[in-house]
Ligand code: AHG
Ligand code: MN
């Protein structure tokens with residue numbers, strides 16, 4: 001572990017040394033980290049706090065909202081709206097954008113988040129998390145419009161997640177590699193544990209929800225069948241399978257030890273490109289994976305090149321160890 005470098009000191013050094021992080025972006029990241037700390041404390045209360053179970057409402061995705069979906073969403077909004085660093089926010093749990101109220105100074109950044117990722121794990125005490133992505137508000141016009149958010153993932157200026165697992169760990173990139181910070185609950189601060197995270201280019205571990213096999217497109221079936229064929233099959237090696245049902249946990253595992261994560265298009269909802277959302281799940285995770293030397297496509301093209309047209313746009317996701325993602329993508333292109 002690095003000598004006790006706090007997130008604050010790390011960001012100041014990145015700001016001072018590389019000029020990568022303007023003061024307002026550093027403030028934004030510190031505020032998001034503090035909000036994640038508060039969400040972590042709520043998550044850790046479990047049944048001892050009023051945070052478990054459903055809230056009895058539905059979100060714009062048609063999903064039943066869990067109490068923690070709403071608590072996390074409100075925590076992120078309350079933490080970020082008054083600081084003067086943001087112009088607007090967008091969230092999985094809100095239909096439209098949330099423009100910073102006039103009583104607060106408007107900043108130059110746009111913040112998107114999945115406030116509570118892996119909601120189906122909440123009531124079984126399994127890892128969950130928060131995912132966030134930061135864009136700059138386009139110049140040249142007053143106010144903020146939903147279309148200001150419709151920027152490809154390559155335009156992100158910061159992206160990260162906080163995983164609420166055995167440890168609460170914040171994982172972050174501002175375009176200069178990936179760093180990890182674990183929450184020291186005694187000090188109440190995030191402490192640097194890893195920087196320049198690298199994903200191995202090869203792996204023997206894939207992550208996909210196998211129960212959807214009959215709904216997959218041929219290239220995904222071909223890839224997974226070859227993994228299952230093991231060392232007697234065309235891959236000549238045995239594979240392991242993992243599926244945590246929380247993207248933050250599966251991506252964290254891949255950043256820590258490699259692997260390939262797939263949530264592909266399937267024919268259950270053929271009109272949708274997939275289950276995961278481009279703006280606040282796929283794009284931030286894709287940038288982290290690419291910054292760690294991995295790859296992220298929708299099966300055919302780089303996720304971060306996709307031009308969004310809707311706030312809650314879905315996308316098919318294949319990300320992780322470069323050589324495996326290349327193979328899955330090649331199988332899609334060969335099938336076209
Ligand atoms: P969310 O809880 O924010 O709606 O996201 C859940 C997503 C993602 O975290 C996970 O990889 C995937 O849903 C799991 O889907 P299945 O339950 O279909 O396996
Ligand atoms: Mn959800």
Ligand code: MN
Nearest residue numbers: 114117118281
């Ligand atoms: Mn999610």
Ligand code: MN
Nearest residue numbers: 092114116117
């Ligand atoms: Mn969510």
